[in-house]
Amino acid sequence: MYPLRIERMGRVLYAPMLALQLQRRDDVLAEISDETLFLLEHDRVITAGRNAKNENLLYPQDALKARGVAL
Numbered sequence: 782m783y784p785l786r787i788e789r790m791g792r793v794l795y796a797p798m799l800a801l802q803l804q805r806r807d808d809v810l811a812e813i814s815d816e817t818l819f820l821l822e823h824d825r826v827i828t829a830g831r832n833a834k835n836e837n838l839l840y841p842q843d844a845l846k847a848r849g850v851a852l
Contacts, residue, residue: 783816790821795851798823826851 790798798821808814827838827850835842842852 786815786817788817788819790819792822792824795823795826824851825849 798819802819805814805817809816825848827845829837829852838845838852840848845852
């Protein structure tokens with residue numbers, strides 16, 4: 782069984798947390814860090830795939846931003 786680190790992050794922004802997750806993944810694969818379960822909350826966000834286009838959204842980006850939704 783492998784060790785599992787649990788980190789309580791509180792409320793964090795989406796993009797910096799994603800960067801941290803990707804870095805931790807790389808560290809785990811390089812065997813310099815334990816696997817980690819991040820417990821967190823972030824503001825509302827819509828994630829779109831690489832091939833997503835603005836016309837795929839039901840609301841324009843400025844309307845989403847006005848509602849506090851990051852894209």
